[in-house]
Amino acid sequence: MNLKEKYTELLANIGFNQETIEQNWFDLEKAYSKKSRHYHNLTHIKDMILSFEMYFDALQFPNEILYSIFYHDYIYVSSKKDNELKSAEYAVSIFTDIKPVGFAKPDKQLVFDAICATQLHQHNAIEDINWLIDFDLKILARDWDEYQIYFEQIRKEYRIYPDFLYKPGRAKALKHFLENDFIFQTATFRDLFEEKARTNIEKEILLLT
Template sequence: MNLKEIYSELLSNIGFSANEIQQNWNDLEKSYSAKSRHYHNLTHLKEMIVSFEIYRDQLQKPNEILFSIFYHDFIYSASKKDNELKSAEYALAILTKNHTLNKQLVFDIICATQQHQHNSIEDINWLIDFDLKILAKDWNDYKIYFEQIRKEYRIYPDFLYKPGRAKALKHFLENEFIFQTDEFRGLYEEKARANIEKEILLLT
């Protein structure tokens, strides 16, 4: 799968010129390829788009979802709490009145990736699940994931990082469900909970 081709086709379909597409792609690639990004990078986008392609027919607004996938982690700093809001604002900033996307929906979708809570808009629930599917990987892949996250937070020593990470993980377990769609709950809920519980044990 060629990420740039998928991106270019999407932007062309919603009204961007070839020059705008190339410039925006360059900005996107640069952002997601920063040295500080060990997990929230282009590979993460690719994995989300694999899920998007599988479940595209379930989505009411596939273009908004796909655009939001590309921009949901555009701004990412481990020391900041407003990455999602800043990413949503950036995504809106490159959309003009000539572009055929529901801008409010794009904004809401990207902001929803901060809390990963159930939403009344089903498309948002799908995107949240695409974002969290990593939690249900086989243990070796899950281990690579949490090691990558640790590298992104390397500015924090273990005595700060470990309790913070454990708290965030416990938050997932305290919810009735990790995943927001019936499809993902059936396929991945059990595996994700087992992985999270195992990681918490390693952190304590």
Template sequence: MNLKQKFTELLTNIGFEEKESQRNWSDLEKAYSWKSRHYHNLTHIRDMVECFEKYADQLQFPNEVLFAVFYHDYIYKSSKKDNELKSAEFALSILHENISFDKQLVFDAICATQQHQHNAIEDINWLIDFDLKILARDWNEYQIYFEQIRKEYRIYPDFLYKPGRAKALKHFLENDFIFQTDEFRHLYEEKARKNIEKEISLLT
């Protein structure tokens, strides 16, 4: 998949000029390509876009959801707790007035990727599930994922990181469901729980 082409097509469809689309792609590519990004990078975005393409016909506002996919981790610093809020604010800042778009939905969708809690808006639930699909990968791929996350948090020593990571993972298990849509629960819930339980056992 050509991620740049997918992005520029989206921006053109919602009312951006070609030069603007190119400039915004350059900014986006740069943001997701920082050396500190071992997981929250363009590979993660590509995986989410592939999910989006598979389930686009389930969405009421596909353009808004795809835009949120591209920008949901635009700002990412492992030491900060407001990455999603800052990313949502940035996403809205590039949407000028003549863009035909539900800006509130974009904002709320990006913010929802922080807590990954069930939302009254079903499109947002799909976005959350696209973001969390990594949790249900085969164990070898899941292991690569959590090793990449560890690298992003390398400023923290194990005695701080391990309990924090275990707490975050246990939070997923304490919820009735990890995934928010019936489709993803049916396909991935069991596998994701097994992976998370196995990772927790390695942390404790």
């Protein structure tokens, strides 16, 4: 998958001109390629888009959801708690002076709400947002070897924190997933991935304690 081509096609459909698309792609690629990003990088975006393409027919607002995938971690500083809000604000801020060709003008509010929803990963009244949340969390249901790489990458992103701070914080966040009735928000992902995700999380918690 060529991410730049996917991005260019999306923004052209939404109504961005080519010069603006090129600049926005440059900014996006730069943001996701920072050395501090061991997990929240372009590989994560690509994985989410693979899920997006697989479940495309289930979506009512595919343009907005794909756009949200590209921008949901645009701002990512491990020591901050408002990354999703800042990312959402930025994502809608560049919807300026666009003239959609053949498509309805993108729903700014949907994009904003979708990106913000990737912070708490809680069930949303809008089903497309539930799909986005599940695309974001699919990593939790990978085979153990891949899951282990994931949580090691997360640890590197939080390397400013010593183990005595990081481990209980990470364990608390993971336990929160287990305390919810469901990790995944769509029936499809629950059926396919819920059990595996819970098993992985339980194993990681044991390693942290």
